[in-house]
Amino acid sequence: MKFTPNRLPLPFLFLAILGLLAALWAGLMRLGWQLPALTPSLAMAHGPLMISGFLGTLITLERAVAMKQKWMYLPPLLSGLGWLVTVLIRGLPLGPVLLALASLGGVAILTEIVRRESALHTVTMLFGALAWLAGNLLWLFGWQINQVVFFWMAFLVLTIAGERLELSRVLRPSRVQQILFGIIVAVFLAGILFALFNLQVGTRVSGLALILLALWSLRNDIAWRNLRHKLPLTRYIAWCLALGFVWLGISGGLSLGFGAQVAGPRYDAVLHAVFIGFVISMIFGHAPIIFPAILGVPINFQPAFYIHLALLHVSLVVRIIADYANLHTLRMWGGLLNEVAIIIFIGMTVYSIRKELSGK
Numbered sequence: 001m002k003f004t005p006n007r008l009p010l011p012f013l014f015l016a017i018l019g020l021l022a023a024l025w026a027g028l029m030r031l032g033w034q035l036p037a038l039t040p041s042l043a044m045a046h047g048p049l050m051i052s053g054f055l056g057t058l059i060t061l062e063r064a065v066a067m068k069q070k071w072m073y074l075p076p077l078l079s080g081l082g083w084l085v086t087v088l089i090r091g092l093p094l095g096p097v098l099l100a101l102a103s104l105g106g107v108a109i110l111t112e113i114v115r116r117e118s119a120l121h122t123v124t125m126l127f128g129a130l131a132w133l134a135g136n137l138l139w140l141f142g143w144q145i146n147q148v149v150f151f152w153m154a155f156l157v158l159t160i161a162g163e164r165l166e167l168s169r170v171l172r173p174s175r176v177q178q179i180l181f182g183i184i185v186a187v188f189l190a191g192i193l194f195a196l197f198n199l200q201v202g203t204r205v206s207g208l209a210l211i212l213l214a215l216w217s218l219r220n221d222i223a224w225r226n227l228r229h230k231l232p233l234t235r236y237i238a239w240c241l242a243l244g245f246v247w248l249g250i251s252g253g254l255s256l257g258f259g260a261q262v263a264g265p266r267y268d269a270v271l272h273a274v275f276i277g278f279v280i281s282m283i284f285g286h287a288p289i290i291f292p293a294i295l296g297v298p299i300n301f302q303p304a305f306y307i308h309l310a311l312l313h314v315s316l317v318v319r320i321i322a323d324y325a326n327l328h329t330l331r332m333w334g335g336l337l338n339e340v341a342i343i344i345f346i347g348m349t350v351y352s353i354r355k356e357l358s359g360k
């Protein structure tokens, strides 16, 4: 295939990756590692940086590139600048305002996509964007992060679920399966909304929906069939996705079994089973598709990709066991190794793009 490098997305990608690195630094501080604070608000901004600064920028950027519309670059610009302002300027809510505007832009992009193609997967992604906007607005108006974090989770889960549904169209889920998918998404959203009034019941309902979504994907997503595919890249992607779905179900099980958590190790476990186990694993798997699409350069598959994949999942198991066993030091190490896996992934991705470009 012939690729033409596209430089336009590079500054946005740079802001997103910088946002990720700042969020990782903040995550280590939140775990208890003694590090320089860099800016007074950095540690507490870990969540918004990860969700909006890194992923919000990356997701809206991917859409802007795919849709080839200039105005669609505004949301990734707003979220890229929004996280910077959030950590640099204290006292004024300018950063959260920019992030809320970015998510409004995300809703505008998805509305346009649904207008062009009204389908279950595009509507699911639109609900994801609306959840991002709702979470950002509540946060802007002073709600605590632990009260809005499930809206942010819905943003990522529904965005990814919608994309997987689109990519699984090869398998053509039956009408009944599509209706089931729609019902699961509706139950998930209902649980998150209900949690605003009754945190325990709402959290358990959305937890149940996550388990059902994982089971639905087990049956309908192409990933499971590709675990033994003869092409190494396809096989690697399948492992990333399949492990991600397993974590989605585990997180749902933790929410269903233990109910809502508002702080501390169990809060850490419920959130990161989804954010790291599902979301980051999906990113590992989608990177060989997303980066060539954004940058116009292919990624050369390396068997060493399995190193960061294995490290991510093993260290997450360690972290979550430590969370439930109240083993503080082990939890710190588990979290640190999660980050090492992400850094290796970035390094490997850059290396394989360069290798492909140099033609070796």
Ligand code: HEM
Pocket: 024, 027, 028, 030, 031, 044, 046, 047, 048, 050, 051, 055, 145, 146, 149, 152, 263, 264, 265, 267, 268, 271, 272, 275, 276, 279, 280, 335, 336, 338, 339, 342
């Ligand atoms: C990769 C390594 C990561 C580390 C070491 C880390 C660390 C932490 C810690 C220690 C907390 C506080 C939990 C508690 O209250 O005990 C936290 C909260 C949170 N994390 Fe992470 N995290 C990581 C990745 C992620 C990712 C990938 C995302 C999103 C995609 C994410 C989103 C969040 C959110 C939204 C919160 C809630 C923030 C709050 O309540 O202020 N984290 N993280």
